[in-house]
Structure formats: C-alpha cells, structure tokens
Amino acid sequence: MDDQDAALKANLWDEITAMDKNGVGFSEISEFFLIEKGEHIKSKEAYYRMYAFMKLIHQKTVEREKAAGTYDENSKNPFQSILNQDYEEYVEMRKNKPRVEKRSAEQGDEQGVPFSIIDEVPTYPGCENSGSNDEKKKCMSEKIQEYVNEAFNTDLGKELNLKGVNRIIVQFKIDKSGNIIEARARAPHPALEAEAIRVINEIPQMVPGKQNGQASNVMYSLPIVFQVGE
Incomplete structure (x- = not known):
C-alpha cells in the first residue's frame, strides 16, 4: 500500500x-460510507469507505460482546478478508475470481462431481x-442448512442498512479428505x-464422497x- 492509500484510509477512519x-x-x-451499492466496488x-465502515462494525461488535461477557478472542472476524486487503489486491481478486461453469461427471473428479449426480454423497456428521x-x-442438505441458519450472522443485514429479502449464493467443494475447499x-x-x-469454511469434516468407487x-x-425487517 502506498502512502496516498494509507493517508486516505487514515482520514476516512478519523x-x-x-x-x-x-x-x-x-x-x-452507512449512506455516507457505502457510496457504491452494486456487487463490485469500482473506485x-x-x-476504503467500505473498509472504514466494516472496521467500525467490527469494533462495535467486539465492544458489545465484551460488555455482554460473550467475547471470544479466538473467534474469526467475518470482515478479516476485507480488512487485510488494499484496493489493488481487491481488484486483482475480482479479476481472478473463477467463473462458475457446469461440468459433467465425465470431465473428471479433480474439478469435482456435482452433488446431484455423485455416486456416493459425502457423509455429514450425524x-x-x-x-x-x-x-x-x-x-x-438438511444438516448444512441447519448449521448455516445457526452460524450466519443475520444482524449484518441491519448493520449494512439492507432491506427486504437478501440472497447469497455459495459454492464450494468437499475434497477427497472430506474437508471444505474453494468456498x-x-x-x-x-x-x-x-x-x-467464513461460515462455510467452518463446516465440520465429512466422510468424502465417491465416484466409481x-x-x-x-x-x-x-x-x-x-x-431484513423494514
């Protein structure tokens, strides 16, 4: 990060x-700092305005949890990936973000076999x-949905000043050892x-799925x- 970026971050935080x-x-x-509402940030x-906003949310969350006696210093910060990136790294990440493509089972299991057609599905604990x-x-499917419903911080919707129904599409792989990768x-x-x-990466290890044995x-x-309520 150059001096100009560092100064911009510091000024916005102040x-x-x-x-x-x-x-x-x-x-x-939020209206003043979340000035671009689209999926991708262009300037x-x-x-860095969004960065300052995320940092403030995290700080407020920590303060609230400490006051309530529920703070866990070992818990993961959901904004860590953002707070560890400068703008150039964010742009590069967006450029390199893999495209979602449909693949058949015949294309090999290195890329992965879709859950819908796998011979033997991974076995979730329980x-x-x-x-x-x-x-x-x-x-x-039910266990993963239950876990996500419990673990996902839906309060983010209010903190980000979002309204109505919000949809997130997550894609990931369960590897040959039963671990979550490439979320x-x-x-x-x-x-x-x-x-x-963050939530998906904390899904417990499973018995891996099998294709052709x-x-x-x-x-x-x-x-x-x-x-998110009005």
Missing part, C-alpha cells in the same frame, strides 16, 4: 469515528445411519460474501436467504 462519537445515526453513516475511495444415497443426500460467494455486499465464506471432490451449491 472521519467515521468522529461521526460515531458525535452521535450520527448508523443509517446515516478506490468507495473501497448422517452415518441414514441408509440409501438419497437419504444421506437429504440428511446432509466462494456472490452477495449484495462484500461483507455478506465474507460472512458466508474412488474418493472424489464434490461440488456443492447453497443459497442463503434471509429477511
């Missing part, structure tokens, strides 16, 4: 903390006795993408939908 100390409402702060100033492949598939997300806001990836990477897609 600006947002001053607004907060002066009692400016959260909605007004450096907009990126689904070992589910019986048939279809039953294990149903059990796994990526598309959402109305980068902070929601970061939170979705061999352990295989398995591709899985998951919609996350939540409502």
Whole structure:
C-alpha cells in the first residue's frame, strides 16, 4: 500500500469515528460510507469507505460482546478478508475470481462431481445411519442448512442498512479428505460474501464422497436467504 492509500484510509477512519462519537445515526453513516451499492466496488475511495465502515462494525461488535461477557478472542472476524486487503489486491481478486461453469461427471473428479449426480454423497456428521444415497443426500442438505441458519450472522443485514429479502449464493467443494475447499460467494455486499465464506469454511469434516468407487471432490451449491425487517 502506498502512502496516498494509507493517508486516505487514515482520514476516512478519523472521519467515521468522529461521526460515531458525535452521535450520527448508523443509517446515516452507512449512506455516507457505502457510496457504491452494486456487487463490485469500482473506485478506490468507495473501497476504503467500505473498509472504514466494516472496521467500525467490527469494533462495535467486539465492544458489545465484551460488555455482554460473550467475547471470544479466538473467534474469526467475518470482515478479516476485507480488512487485510488494499484496493489493488481487491481488484486483482475480482479479476481472478473463477467463473462458475457446469461440468459433467465425465470431465473428471479433480474439478469435482456435482452433488446431484455423485455416486456416493459425502457423509455429514450425524448422517452415518441414514441408509440409501438419497437419504444421506437429504440428511446432509438438511444438516448444512441447519448449521448455516445457526452460524450466519443475520444482524449484518441491519448493520449494512439492507432491506427486504437478501440472497447469497455459495459454492464450494468437499475434497477427497472430506474437508471444505474453494468456498466462494456472490452477495449484495462484500461483507455478506465474507460472512458466508467464513461460515462455510467452518463446516465440520465429512466422510468424502465417491465416484466409481474412488474418493472424489464434490461440488456443492447453497443459497442463503434471509429477511431484513423494514
């Protein structure tokens, strides 16, 4: 990061903390700092304004949890991927973000076999006795949905001043050891993408799926939908 970027970040942080100390409402702060509402941020100033906003949210969350006695210093920061990036790294990440392509099972299991057609689905903890492949598939889908519903921080919607129904599409692979790899997300806001990836990466290890009798990477897609009240 060059000196100009560092100065911009510092100035915006001073600006947002001053607004907060002066009692400016959260909605007004979000309108002032989230100046680009699209999926991708196109300007450096907009990126660092979002950066300052995410940093303030994280700071407020930590303060609230410490006051309530629920703070865990080992818990992951859902905004860490954003707070560790400068604007150039963000642009490069967007350029290199893999395109989602449909592949058949015949194209090999290195890329991954879609969950819908895998011979033997991965076995999620607690689904070992589910019986048939279809039953294990149903059990796994339900377990993952239950886990995500519990772990995803839906308060982010209010903190980001979002309204109505919000949809996130997450894609990831379960590798040949049963671990989650290559998680990526598309959402109305980068902070929601970061939170979705954080949650998915913490899914417990499974018994890996098999194709043609061999352990295989398995591709899985998951919609996350939540409502933010008016």
